[in-house]
Amino acid sequence: METDNTRPRRAILKGGRKMKMAKLEIKNYECWLNETLDFTLADKKTIATRGGFFGLAGTGKSTATRAIRWCLHGDLNEDYEDKKPNIWKNGWEENQFVRITYLTDDGKFLTITRTRRKENLNVTEREMKINGEDKDDPGVVNYFWKRYFGIAPKSSRDVDWYIKPKQMTDTYRKITDKSKMQSKLLSLTEISDLLSRIQNVDEQIAEKIIQLNENLEGGTQLNKDIEEVQGEIDEIKTKKTANDIRITEINKLLEILEEDASARIARIELDKEKDEIMQKYTDAQLAFAEARSEFKTTTKKPSTLIPTIISGILEDSGLSTLPKESFVKAKKYRLDVILQQFGDEFSEQSKKNMSDIIDGSESEFKGVSLYTASDYAESMIDVVQDLKNAIIRKKEAKVALNEIEAKIIGMSKKGNLQDILDQTSLIDLIDERDNLNEDNDTYDLTIDQKEGLKNEMLTKQSSNTSDTKELDEQIIMQNVSNNLIKDLRSAKDKFTERMFARMVKDVKSAWNIIDGGDTGYKIDYVPGDNARMILVDSDDEEISVELDSSEEDGSGKSSTGMFGMACLSMAMAKLTYLDLGLPILLDDATTFLDVNKEARALKLISEKFGQVIYVANRLSDKDVEGLQVEFRFSREKDKKRKIEKVIL
């Protein structure tokens, strides 16, 4: 896969620019000490379009072709089975160099020189001149390289303009398989680069999303942790609340116990006091009963209380004129006086009664109890006074009794000391309360710690919010890039399909020209997802193409010679696609062709690419039609190599 981003887009143009090699100079390159190959024809002006290197094995043909590649691309040992080019042979005094002079299609001479100096074997230098002028600046170099190689110098080494059987078979294998062809072809397109860059971005986004998700998963864990801690805090708080409730209960109980202790004492005192008051009340009641009884006895007597009061009212009104003192001594004695003085004020009956008493016929005076009232007044005062006092004392005692009873009733509402003490002991209660308080202190400490932990986690949690936002953005970006990738892939597929079809057309064309109708076989194309190129016989039946030209396939149809021709056709097609303008070197690549096919191939290649150099392991090949110049390689007995140019 190419990684050189500076590679320009290839122009897929039929009949692009072409150039021909006019001269090859080799100095101190492997077996060649100082050799010049001139490609001009007899007129010394026209440059041969079809040339050949001939000679037996070990005469330096391939070394010459390698020298050309080294000139263009520098050291290539990593990709080719070549010898180390930087071997410096004993006796070489001058610098190693290879120089190629090309004639361009617009009539300019382009000279490219590759030099290695004895002082630094690891470095080679390239020099480029146009019409003898030094033009080795990047702009000019790129111009020419792009114009004739289709690509920039750095990547040009990958172009198989130097065709050996191995390169051909490689090409075949790549080109017949669409997916492999895609990678080969489309690696050279910007679409692929763009796709690659987008995929890169896509991967970065995916990584970022994974990372954010991990963060957020961490966040989820954090949320769980926070919940867990909160749960623990709540649990402790619940315990603490329960403890507080129990402590309050105990405190109340202790308070009641304390209250009841004093209440009990107070109640004993009150009971004592009540007994005294009750005694007083009872006494007062008795005194009252006695006074009332006395009062009733006194007032029950006829003409006692009522006449006394009446007398008092008369006295108070200044109406009584009775000589009171006389009543005290003897009422009978006084009756005649009363009758004499107040007779008019009495009824006839009363006057008769008075007269009856006076003359002794009647003993009791009925009419005027008034006159005897004062006899009772003194004792009456005592009785009434006693009763009044008794009433007052009784009332006071009753009030006192009510008060103390109210107090006692109020007290009896308190808890029952004995009951509580039966349930638990005072010391147990105090112990329990102390333990609960101690537990609560521990709880407080734990809650503080847990709250601190929770706050730390909450701080972390807040940073997750920005991660969530970023994740959303990244997912949107991922969608965009995924869609872009999808679109690009679709475009790429269509493009590949088109390119593949065109490639097949080119291969068909090359095949038909080289074959010239000799075999009757054709190149065909199977489109679709598993698109591939196939070889079919005259009955349109697929022929298996094998590397070994002599091998027969399982169907019994022979593919002898077909493989080589197919490979060559494909190599041509590919180079056509690349719009190469460089001379093609065919190194031992046409041995499988008969003379006619070989001639047609050389003609085709020279026309398509401007020039072909045909390398073959033989002394000469005059039979090949259209060959213009031969370079005959030979080796003397002293191992000295020699090249003889023959213009045909």
Added chain:
Amino acid sequence: MSDYKFVTPSGGTFSLPVDVDKKSTQYNPVLASFFETFMKKDKAKAKMDNTDVSTFLTILGIIKHSKDGCKKISSKSPALREKSSTTDVGQITDDGSYGIAYLIQKKWPDEKRDSKQLREEIIWFMYEGLSHLKTLTDEELLDDILFYVRKIVPKEKEL
């Protein structure tokens, strides 16, 4: 004075006011105290003497108006005389020996007064006594009694 013609109240029963009924003691605290203190012989039986109660109430009425210095009395008692318990004016006044009739005629003289009017006046005083009772405590009642009893204590005795 010597021209004054004294009369005795006409007799005959009359109904006592509802408040005086023994059942009233169950809900009237003033009367309950009154009956307990002065009238009942037996608390449990709440037994009382209608004549005693009536006499006492009449005296209370007279005391009330004597203290007020009332110059006019009435013979129109409130229309509350509908109750099964009854008493007799003759019994209330002990047929004149208590001096109630004498006092009324001495203190509030009325030339037109006849026996019938006197009877109604006595009943009126009884009602007055009942309403007066409702305003008094036992002690105040006894104080009133004491006030008048003290008036007739012989001077040599007082000294």
